[in-house]
Amino acid sequence: MRHCLALLLCLVSALNGSARAQSNLTINGVTYLYCAVEGQFCSFTGTEQVVFGTTTPSLMYDINGPFTNGVQCLNGVVSQRDPAHGYQKSCWYGSTSTTTPPPASGAWTQCATENGLCSFSGTMQVLYGGSTTANNVTRTFTNSVSCSNAAFGEDPDPGVLKSCWIQSSSTTSPPPTTAGSISCSAPTVASGGTANGLITADTPSSDRTRLFAEGTAFNVSFVTAAPAADTVAWSMQDQLGNIKGSGTFPVASGVQTSTLSCKANVAGYFAITGTLAHAGGTLPQAGTRPAGIATFGILPNVSAFIPAVTYAHLEQHRFGMQGFNDVGPMLTDLGIWQNIDNRQLSWMEPNGPNTWTPSLSDLDPFYTNGQIMRLLRLDGIPAWASPTGAYQDDAYAPTNLSYYQGYMARVGTDTAAIRKAYFPNQQNDYFQVTWEPQWADSAANFVAMYAAVYTGLHSTDPNAVVMGTTNVFPAHCVTACTQGYLQTYVPLGLGNYLDGVTTHSYYNAGTYPAHPPEQYDTDPDPANAANALDQQIRALRAEMQSFKPNMRLWSTELGISYDAGAAYGPTYPPANELYGQAAVALRAHLIILGEGAQVTYFFFGSDFPDVVGEGTFFDLTHPQGEAGSPNISPKPVALAAAALTHVIDGTQTLGRLRGLPTMVYGYVFQQLGGGKVITAMWTHNNSVWPTSAGIYSPTYSISYPLTVDAPGTSGNVTVVDMMGNPTTMAYTNGMVKLTLTESPVYVVSSNASVMQANVIAPVGYTGQ
Structure with a gap:
């Protein structure tokens, strides 16, 4: 466990501010003697407890043991967790009779x-x-x-x-852990390299993703600039700080590159740490990635427990993304099957009317392999067509709606030809008319603009699916919610010009770890409870059903940023913030799909300046981030998204589980063609998200017996963690006893009829 205590309670003498301070420590009245810096051997005689941690910028440590006659002062050896992520640590030892809090009585x-x-x-x-x-x-x-x-x-x-x-008769819930490890060979060494401080680390990949398949070899390179012969101490830890690989190797003085060949039998996000045992140092900050870590991802292989499905049509896939257009390897690794392409008037005819003629050559070559489906964005109006005389995309209809209708007819001709040429397995063409509108024009013009788009597209593309209104929030407000726009404009005829609904799924004024999607579910005020994400999606689905039943619902944007007031820097974000971001994003997208959206979009690719931390990848070049940066490395949220797509894509939503206790969440999906049943479950408690210490708890848990089979039956199910790692669990009398945390798990079972009898299907959802 990580502790941050006031130094005046813990230090025997004043410390000099160095991360390698060699003063003794006093904790809870017990003095611990300094014995080693990270990577060295902590030597003593007899049996002792060992403190592992750092004294700066605050005291962060854990106490482990007992150990006999010494222990290596190293992540994965003296401690299975990193108590000071990204900081150089040291070891102190003290008597086993007094190092722990006073012994508990038998009760x-x-x-x-x-x-x-x-x-x-x-x-x-x-x-x-x-x-x-x-x-x-x-x-x-x-x-x-x-x-x-x-x-x-x-x-x-x-x-x-x-x-x-x-x-003592009670049973505590242990921290969640995942089996598996990362093993690395002894390094190969070459002189030279690009030094940045005393030590750097990287996991270079030819496709620039820094993502690797589980079970395949990948390289980890360390560039050191040791002032004298030294030893590198390194570790690899997951999103919870569990050490999955660690080791040491010698380095000579001067600049050299040491390359380890590694292989992982565990999936997920991993942070490399490294230091020189004598000279110290830590991995430098790189762009938006803080100092102390270099990150990479291992993609899950779910084929052993989730069989592949056959897709009759491309649009049966469930996941899209903004931010990695034209980056095919990344989209493939993350399990993404659609993104947004541009057919706005401002994009195709920026300088004047009748300057674009449809042609297959206009298609971005990235799409010509037919793998990534396009959602066509239509919202931009150039200055020459705008009533304001300036570009705009959210407030006014174009001045000449007859011309706009004709332009949309050309767009329909274009998309129909592209689908026929490159997307033979795609049934329809999909269009998003507006993007987070803040309408200042007349209500009549809003409906007339949709009518022009709808009429123009359908005149040349009978397979056009026209969608909107794509507001910021799904429901429960008038001017910024998709439901509110439907309530305002459908009575004026808008419903005649919609084939489906798109929404952005921001559920709060700021979506970040401290604003989880479940935050308001237990609010005693119904008006506040209605703002929980599950309630918003249900309300939007009900609104859609009231005027045109069983339409498609696509959520085309939701990003989770860092907490309010965050700033990129050498010590931010900490590991727990990254875990909180991943858990909240995963839960939100599961709610969106579980409540009846056919598709959900992740946002964004790499970090960018406008909203701190909203990227799923660090930008390693620009300190404030830059959209489209090619030099990136993953955050935990990226690998949680990859696990989600690998597990849930190829399914239909059955619905949310009936009779769940308060703050327990469960959604049931079934593979296309009547295959495996996959139940996503987690718990949430506002009091531990965050705790009073500001920590997003990965260990808070409750027990829940999930029915997976008929009464009287027994067998096994596969329980998959948030990163895609499976565990086999036995069930008896048709029920498996789960320990639920704030990190979702997926339960893979086979008895669909039992699960179907225990769900509430989303209103208006008719499958993929």
């Missing part, structure tokens, strides 16, 4: 240290204090509690590191 089991999360199932008493025998208080909580003064309402033992205990 209590320790569940957390101060500012951690005490996780358990059900309602029970929790003891908080310096020991179980004195200076403590007891309170009653349900499912979990932050081990903090704030949660217990007082400080029962001032100046002492406190802990939480629960009754």
Whole structure:
């Protein structure tokens, strides 16, 4: 567990501010003796506990052991978690009889240290204090509690590191872990390289994705500039800080490149850390990626437990993305099958009327292999056609709607020919008319503009699907919500000119880890509860059903940024922020699909300046990010998205599970052709998202018995974690007992009839 304590409580002597400070530590009244810097051997005689961590910028550590006669001061050896992600660490040792909090009596089991999360199932008493025998208080909580003064309402033992205990008969929920590891060979060494400080690391790939298939070899290169012969200590850790690979190797003085050949039997996001045992140093900041890490991804291989399906039509795929147009390898790796192409008037005729003639040669060559389907964007109006005399795309209809209708007829001719030539497996052509409109023109002109688009496209492309209105929020507001626009303009005739609905699915004023999609689900005020994402999608589906039943619903944008006030920098984002971003994005897209959208779009590719952190990849070149940067490396959200597409693509939505407890979420999908059933489940609790210590808890959990088969049956299901790693679990009497956390899992089972009987189907959703 990671701890950040006031230094005045923890340090025996003043520290000099160096990450390699060699002062002794006092924690909870116990003095620990300095023994090694990261990568060296911490030597002592006998059996001791070992503190592993750093003292700057604050004290961050964990205590492990006991160890006998010493231990290597290294991630993966002295600790299976990195308590100070991206910082050089050291080791201190102390007596096993006094290093841990005072021993619990037979009635209590320790569940957390101060500012951690005490996780358990059900309602029970929790003891908080310096020991179980004195200076403590007891309170009653349900499912979990932050081990903090704030949660217990007082400080029962001032100046002492406190802990939480629960009754020994209770069962705590262990932190979620994933089996598997990353192994690397001894490095090959070449003199020279491009040095940047004492040490750098990278996972170069020919396709520039820094994504690799599970089980295949990939290279990790370290460039060192050691002032003297030294040793590199490195580790690879997942999105939760679990060490999946680590090691050391010697380096000579001067600049040299050491290349390890590695192979992973575990999927997901991984952060490389590295330092020189004697000279110190850490991996430098690169663009929007903070100092201390270099990142890469291992793509999941789900073929052993999720069979491939046959797609009758290209549009049966469920995932699109903004931000990686023309980057085929990236879209393939991430499981993306559609993106947005441009046929706006402002794009095709920026300088005057009748300057574009449809031609197959106009198609971006990227699309000519027929793999990535196009959603055609239509919203831009050039200055020459705008009533304002300037370009605009969200407030006014063009001045000449007759010309606009004729232009759309040419667009229909163009798209029909392209589909016939390059997309024989695609049934229809899909068009998005407006993009986050902020309408200032008349209501009549809004409807007339849609009528011109609809009439023009359908006159030349009988397979056109005209969609809108693509507002920022799905529902429950008038001027910025898709539902609100439908309520305003459908009575004026808009419904006659819609074949489907597109929306952006931002569900809050700022979508980031501290604003999860479930935040308002338990709000006692119904008006507030209606703003939860699941409620918004249901309301939008119901609105669509009221005027044209069973239309398509596509969510064409949702991005999750860093928390409010964030700024790119050498120490930001921390690992927990990246985990929170990934978990929230994954849950939001599952809600969108589970509540009845056929398609959902990820946003964005790499980081960009406007919204800090909204990229799924770091931009390694530009400190504030730049859209379209070719030099990138993945965040956890990218690999969570890849797992989602690999697991859920090729399915139809059956619906949300019936009878779920409050703050438990479950959506059921079935593979096309009547294949496997896949149930996505997680829990959410606002009190641990974040905790009082500001941490997005990966360990808060509850138990849930999921029915997967008929009563009286037993067997096995596959439970897949948020990164695509499978575990086989047994079920009895038709039920599998799950431990749900804030990280979604996917349960792969076979009895579709049982699951269909236990869901509420989305209104108006008729499949893919």
